[in-house]
Amino acid sequence: MKVAAIQMVSGISLDANLSEALRLLRQAAACGAELAVLPEYFCFMGAKDEDKLLIAENEGLGRVQDFLADAARDLGMCIVGGTLPMATSDPSHAANASLSFDAKGHRLSRYDKIHLFRYDNGRERYDEAAVLQAGDTPTHFELRARDGENWRIGQSVCYDLRFAELYRLLAAEVLLVPAAFTYTTGSAHWEVLLRARAIENQAFVIASAQGGVHENGRRTWGHSMVIDPWGQVMALHAEGPGLALADIDMARIRQVREQLPCLEHRVLC
Template identity: 70%
Template sequence: MKVAAIQMVSGVSLERNLAQAYALLDQARHAGAELAVLPEYFCFMGERDADKLLIAETPGLGKVQDFLADAARELGLWIVGGTVPLATDDPQHAANASLVYDPAGRCVARYDKIHLFRFHDGRQGYDEAAVLRPGDAPVAAAVTDRAGLTWRVGLSVCYDLRFPELYRLLAADVLVVPAAFTYVTGQAHWEVLLRARAIENQAYVIASAQGGQHENGRQTWGQSMVIDPWGQVLAQQATGPGVVVAELDRAHQQEVRRRLPALEHRRL
């Protein structure tokens, strides 16, 4: 199965972000991708964290969800819609939801980011829990490729990457990581954490990132990539908008798991 990790530098205009996302999804389709993963907050990076509450959509209704459904159907793609702010019963907190759409435009899975980022280095600080409500359950989707093979795709978002127990529970063939890693943490930890998750789960990893200088002054690390079950980086892009395409090989994954049956050796 050919897949695409889409990298963006999203801004404060929902319309411009969606237009750029569609152009990149179309580029992925022309490159032969069957599954495309958009980054965290692909649709909106506001001036302030609380701005995402202004665009939070009712689950199943809204401009961004319609966009994802239409794009999946028009382009014939499986799409992981990075994250979309979805309304909760608390108007002061939204869910940071990753949504999966099939090529018919149906939403087949929703995962709410479980682990919420908090960081302060004395100069810059973030506290996602101020405006987000965490999810409480792992979610995987069954994605069928053009050859008829079904892949178990485990969903995660950004800061989840630091919690390996989530990925064990997902027990997936493919792990997707839409993200908006800060420049500081991304430079230090992004690639090593992604490769670790691939190696320890003997799974493909599709990591789609925000990557560049945003209108709100934030700088994100980027380096979107696809990694194989042996931990090899198959393709990547450092910064700026773009599409990272790679082929997932079921036989290669099975061979890795046969040669080193670490998943069968677990005792805890």
């Protein structure tokens, strides 16, 4: 199955972001991708964190949700919409939700980011909990590829990457990590964490990132990639908009898990 990790440098215009996302999704479809993963905040990176509350959508109703469903149906592939803000019962907080749609435009899943990023090195300060409401439910969906193979796809978002226990619970063959890692934390930890999650779970990882300097002044690390169950980077797009494309194969998972059956050797759960 061919997969695409889509990298963007999203800005403050919803229209422009959706137009760019569609351009990249069309490119992925033209390359034969069956699964395309957009980055965190693909639809909007506001001038300030509170701006995302202005476009938060209600469940099953909204322009971004319609965009994802229509694109998946029109392009005939499964699309995971990185994240978009979804309304909660508290108008001062939104959920950072990752939605997946099948090739017919039907929604497969919704995952609300569980772990909320907070960082302060004296120069950069982030606190997602100020405007985001954390989710509490590990989420996966099943995807039947064109060749008839069934894949279990585990969902996560950005900061979740630092919490290995989530990925154990997902017990998936493919792990998704749409993200907007900062340049500072990404340059230090992004690839090593992604490769660790692939190795310890003996699973493919599809990591779609924001990568560049945004209109709001934020700089993100990028380096979208696809990683195999042995921890090898199969495809990489370093900076700016673009795709990391790779063919993933269930036989590779079986090979790795048979040669080194560490998942069977677990003692502490």
